[in-house]
Amino acid sequence: MGGLIKSSVAKKFAMALSGLFLVLFLGQHFTINFSSVISPDTFNEWSHFMGTNILVQAVLQPVLIFGVVFHFVMGIVLEIHNRKARAINYVSYKGNRNSSWMSRNMIYSGLVVLAFLGLHFYDFWVPELVHKYIEGHPEDAGRYYGELVEKFQDPIRVILYVVSFIFLMLHLLHGFSSSFQSVGWNNKYAKGLRGFTVAYAIIIPLGFIFIALYHYINNL
Amino acid sequence: MKLTLKIWRQENANDKGKMVTYPIDGIEGDMSFLEMLDVLNEELINKGEDPVEFDHDCREGICGACSLQINGEPHGPDRLVTTCQLHMRSFNDGDTIVIEPFRAKAFPVVKDLIVDRGAFDRIQQAGGYVSVNTSGNTIDANSIPVNKHDADESFNAATCIGCGACVAACKNASAMLFTSAKVSQYALLPQGKIEATERVQNMVRQMDLEGFGNCSNTGACEIECPKGISLENIARMNREYMSATSKG
Numbered sequence: 484m485g486g487l488i489k490s491s492v493a494k495k496f497a498m499a500l501s502g503l504f505l506v507l508f509l510g511q512h513f514t515i516n517f518s519s520v521i522s523p524d525t526f527n528e529w530s531h532f533m534g535t536n537i538l539v540q541a542v543l544q545p546v547l548i549f550g551v552v553f554h555f556v557m558g559i560v561l562e563i564h565n566r567k568a569r570a571i572n573y574v575s576y577k578g579n580r581n582s583s584w585m586s587r588n589m590i591y592s593g594l595v596v597l598a599f600l601g602l603h604f605y606d607f608w609v610p611e612l613v614h615k616y617i618e619g620h621p622e623d624a625g626r627y628y629g630e631l632v633e634k635f636q637d638p639i640r641v642i643l644y645v646v647s648f649i650f651l652m653l654h655l656l657h658g659f660s661s662s663f664q665s666v667g668w669n670n671k672y673a674k675g676l677r678g679f680t681v682a683y684a685i686i687i688p689l690g691f692i693f694i695a696l697y698h699y700i701n702n703l
Numbered sequence: 704m705k706l707t708l709k710i711w712r713q714e715n716a717n718d719k720g721k722m723v724t725y726p727i728d729g730i731e732g733d734m735s736f737l738e739m740l741d742v743l744n745e746e747l748i749n750k751g752e753d754p755v756e757f758d759h760d761c762r763e764g765i766c767g768a769c770s771l772q773i774n775g776e777p778h779g780p781d782r783l784v785t786t787c788q789l790h791m792r793s794f795n796d797g798d799t800i801v802i803e804p805f806r807a808k809a810f811p812v813v814k815d816l817i818v819d820r821g822a823f824d825r826i827q828q829a830g831g832y833v834s835v836n837t838s839g840n841t842i843d844a845n846s847i848p849v850n851k852h853d854a855d856e857s858f859n860a861a862t863c864i865g866c867g868a869c870v871a872a873c874k875n876a877s878a879m880l881f882t883s884a885k886v887s888q889y890a891l892l893p894q895g896k897i898e899a900t901e902r903v904q905n906m907v908r909q910m911d912l913e914g915f916g917n918c919s920n921t922g923a924c925e926i927e928c929p930k931g932i933s934l935e936n937i938a939r940m941n942r943e944y945m946s947a948t949s950k951g
């Protein structure tokens with residue numbers, strides 16, 4: 484495995500797998516969040532399950548953290564390598580004549596998402612850890628909905644969420660379908676799924692934006 | 704046509720180099736881009752100046768010698784043509800044309816617009832061949848049946864002329880399109896299957912050693928390639944590589 488990840492093709496393969504894994508996770512995260520719009524009880528129930536289930540906490544959560552860290556570290560490593568591959572830049576370079584803005588700026592959309600993840604951890608993950616392990620409160624299965632709604636009362640935070648999800652959309656508009664190509668999946672089925680990847684890249688981030696705005700507006 | 708040319712001039716590999724502006728007149732639409740540069744060079748020589756060095760050979764789009772980044776695109780604004788097939792009618796009177804060498808760390812500038820594309824030769828040497836017994840009992844290639852689809856795909860991959868426009872266009876200066884075309888032309892044929900595992904591994908290793916960038920799937924290479932080499936070749940190379948690696 485160590486030898487495997489040294490080559491350009493293997494790095495790209497790993498980048499795509501970690502990206503696809505994050506896409507799956509995003510879908511699952513969205514489903515739970517969206518339940519908060521439909522039924523606070525369901526949202527509490529699912530959140531309670533995710534927060535207390537031993538399999539989720541001890542297995543899926545570390546895998547997820549590894550996946551995120553691996554993805555952005557590898558993304559940054561590749562970016563540095565790629566910049567070095569052109570020591571002298573062109574005076575005139577017309578990237579927009581042959582490729583999409585999204586595909587050329589994955590590092591920037593990715594870095595915005597990374598900054599957002601920092602905020603997100605500060606908002607939800609850190610308080611969650613403090614609540615559970617430092618202050619050692621007994622589990623209250625009904626607390627999650629209230630905590631969620633409270634976060635979205637700050638308009639600055641809502642704006643930051645909206646902007647971040649627009650960048651996630653840009654990231655996924657290229658990244659999702661690109662990952663098929665990276666793993667070598669380029670047959671007619673992969674091409675048929677291209678429309679789905681575009682829809683997913685637009686609908687899921689818009690859905691997250693809707694949830695943030697919904698809780699903000701609902702409590703004005 | 705009257706034009707303003709901004710051309711990269713660099714004495715040798717160690718020189719820093721700079722853009723130099725040359726006004727030029729009397730250019731006709733029927734001239735090729737290289738003929739336009741010939742006109743400029745005649746003028747420079749008559750004035751006792753150093754002519755602009757650029758690569759060329761066949762001047763009919765088959766050898767892969769000509770290069771040039773023209774107004775920010777390899778082989779200029781037209782699609783599916785090399786610089787030698789690009790006509791001046793693609794430009795307008797009064798245009799400013801920026802002409803630079805193909806830029807990549809793996810393609811060092813030799814002089815002016817000439818870059819050393821030896822890296823491609825070394826990738827090819829690392830595995831872009833089939834070993835054939837030539838001791839007298841060579842089997843005719845046509846005696847081995849190949850299905851039409853694979854034969855066509857292989858042929859299409861083999862039309863790559865090794866010009867390097869894919870590297871020049873790529874924001875990462877990646878050589879994946881070239882390497883994948885050279886891997887694919889054999890991977891698709893029964894003759895190429897025998898050495899398939901080592902071929903893809905050795906060619907990718909050499910590609911990485913040369914200092915090319917990685918692939919971000921922007922697709923710029925496919926658009927700028929004068930031979931229309933498809934991105935499907937890169938997907939095929941990725942598959943070949945991962946299955947070769949899992950075999951060890």
Ligand code: HEM
Nearest residue numbers: 499502505555558589590593594597658659661662665919
């Ligand atoms: C943590 C911050 C992130 C950074 C810094 C980042 C960075 C990058 C970069 C630089 C690439 C391009 C790699 C290349 O083309 O060579 C990339 C690809 C990708 N990213 Fe991210 N990303 C981040 C977060 C995410 C998230 C949250 C998701 C999904 C929910 C995601 C999904 C993808 C996908 C699917 C690809 C395509 C992989 C491929 O083409 O092989 N990324 N990322």
Ligand code: SF4
Nearest residue numbers: 863864866867869928
């Ligand atoms: S793949 Fe196309 S652009 Fe790249 S070297 Fe071959 S012919 Fe030139």
Ligand code: FES
Nearest residue numbers: 760762767769787
């Ligand atoms: S000079 Fe041979 S391809 Fe242009």
